[in-house]
Amino acid sequence: MTPEQLRDVVRTAVAAAVERGVLSVEVPDDVLVERPKNPEHGDYATNIALRLAKPAGQPPRAVAEALAEQLRAQPGIASVDVAGPGFLNITLAQGALGRIAVDAVTAGEAYGRTDTLAGQRLNLEFVSANPTGPVTLGSTRWAAVGDALARLLEASGAEVSREYYVNDAGAQIVRFGRSLQATALGRPVPEDGYQGDYVETVAQQVVAAEPGLLERPEDEQLTVFAERGVEAMVADIRATLDGFGVHFDTFFSERTLHTSGALEKAVATLREQGHVYEADDAIWLRTTDFGDDKDRVLVKNDGEPTYFAADCAYYLDKRARGFDRVVIMLGADHSGYVGRYKALVAAAGDDPGTHLEILIGQLVNLVRDGEPVRMSKRKGNFVLLTDLVDAVGTDAARYALARASVDQQIDIDADLWSRQTNDNPVFYVQYAHARISSVLRNAADLGLASSLDPPTPAGAVDPGQLTHERENDLLRAIGEFPRVVSSAAELRAPHRVARYLEELAGTYHRFYDSCRVLPRGDEEPTALTTARLWLCAATAVVLRNGLGVLGVSAPERM
Structure with a gap:
């Protein structure tokens, strides 16, 4: 039970x-x-x-x-x-607790899934780094946590759409185009431009794809470098994230908001709500009516829409696509942004407490020789997602990033997370699964089990055999998994799953050290042997499902 x-x-x-x-x-x-x-x-x-x-x-x-x-x-x-x-x-009652093992093995991949969030349709926007450089370590944290959160929400019954907002409009795109152009022409990169080896690589890609580009007028060159450069960076970002196991349903282009008339439509919608006014030849949204510290400009006095206007149009577009709740994951440098976004949601006639959720994540550092590596995208001195994976591996990287609450700054010790020892949390959990896999393989050799699941029908196992204190500890831990998944989803806290898995692994190791599973020598298997094999298999199910929620593999051999 x-x-x-x-x-x-x-x-x-x-x-x-x-x-x-x-x-x-x-x-x-x-x-x-x-x-x-x-x-x-x-x-x-x-x-x-x-x-x-x-x-x-x-x-x-x-x-x-x-x-x-x-x-x-x-x-x-x-x-x-x-x-x-x-x-x-x-x-x-004796056997009621043991039924947990039978239920877990019988449910398999479905064990831990609930319908607590059934009926909710969520748009989850995360990473969304500017397409002016590769995926850095700061964005990598949201990639791991965001994808884990999406998996958690789906495991709790919600319908989730993963979305990446491509900021392919604005001054930063012009600076990026100028940086590529200058590099291709052999000129110094502008002082406010982007530097690093990737700039030269992208510049060469654009030139190779556009024969005769450098013979065209420089204003035409700039347009091509900006557009083709962004396309190349988005393709690189997408491939990098795919390699990290993070796949998006939608890559939404900010530029389409400018070209489709969505900005003008958003301003008109907000005006109809009665919260738009004009002053100093600009168009404003009266966000102070909804708790913001000052009103926000939608269209500047030169007729150019602001970035905030694009945010308004983007939010309204998401709601028009039928999403009940818009969830946005932002970095620590965007904490001051929360108030104005809540205000725009209220100004649009929605309830910020119902239709909007903003999560703020703290910084992450990769530690080398006891010192964090400093990052600066402009100077090209930054740690990439691929650097982290090269240092510790994909599984360790995802687990390390999802293991801590997002409101905590974390340092990832490359030496620790690359070790094959029990002080490495992901190794500790994965080793528990591999250890169970070995037990079940040995059981199969003895004709007692097959693959990772005992072959005996559920009705043939006697859960009442599981009465040892360590067995009961493990059963109660397995029984907690559905609650851990649902609470982690509701609290937006994937780290709760990681910490639970570590506790479960420890509980299993203590059980294994105290309770012999397989018969020795000429001993005949008993009803207790079968029950303990089911308990081992149930633990493996939970470890696989829990690691799967975090996007981490569950190896059968280590």
Whole structure:
């Protein structure tokens, strides 16, 4: 019985108490069931009686006693004790806890998936680095976390569209074109331009693709260098991210907002809402009405739309495409941007709390010899996504970036994350899966199991055989996985999955050290052998599914 199943049992007990007239309350939709810190207090505990005491008009312990009576009659419950002011400590019947292993193996890839976010259609925008250079380490963090978050949201039932916003309009594109042009002509790159080996590479690509380009007038050259240079960088960015296992459903061009009339339409829409005014020959959006520190210019006095106007048009475009919620992942240098974006959403007639979500991530450094490598895109002295992968590998890079909360700055120690030792967190988790794979291969050689799943029908395994303390610890840990996935999705916290996997790996290693799985010598396999093989296979399922959520492989051999 998993915690989710036990929650349903508790709700059933409440409904039974209400039907019998013992309680007069609304049956709650959500019930908190958690593992007690002290194992002597049972397998699970719930505070449902304390929550219902006030609406029931009874003391918490009286409510607890009434619910305890109903729970004791439920299948799979061995005992229920009332503790403290009204907590219910629940001990499952022998075999009920062991069913978790059977359920996990039977569900396979589906184990851990829920429908808690079913019906939500989300647009998740992440990375979105300017197409004026390769993918740097700062953008790599959002690539790993954003993709993991998308997987989490989908595992929780949401429909997610991954989107990359290509900033292919504006002054930075002109500077990039001038940098390419100067490099191709053998001139110094402008002081405000872009430098680095990649600039020369892209310049050569543009020249090779456009015969006779350098004989054309320089204004025509600049246009070609800017357009073709951006195309080359977007192709490079896309290939780099694909190699990192991050695939986008949409690469949305900012330039199309300027050429399609979307900007003018956005201004007209906001004007219809009554929040646009004109002053100093410019067009403004009155964002101060919605908590912004100052009003924002939409169209400058020279007739040019601002970057903020493009943001307005982009948001309205997403909503027009049918997305219920727009989720945007931004770097630490964009923290001041949150207020104005919420204001534009409100000005458009939407609820920022419902239709918008902005996540801010902190910096990440690659540490070499104990010192972080400094980054500067303009000078060409920056750490790339490919540099990180070369240093520690794709799996370690993704795991390291997703393992920490995004509001924490992190340093990735290349020496640590490239080690094949237990102090490397991703190795520790992957090794647990490989260790189980080895056990199951050996079981197959003995005719006891095949591949990663015991071949015996679920009805042939006796979960009641799993009574050892270490077995129960592992079962309870496996049972927590669906809750970990759903809470990580709701909290936008992929790092919770990583930390859970590390705890699960440790719990498995302790089980394996205490509980012999396979028979030795001439020993005959027993019902306990079969049950423990199912427990091993269940652990492997959770490790695979959890690593899969993070975009990390689960090797069978290491």
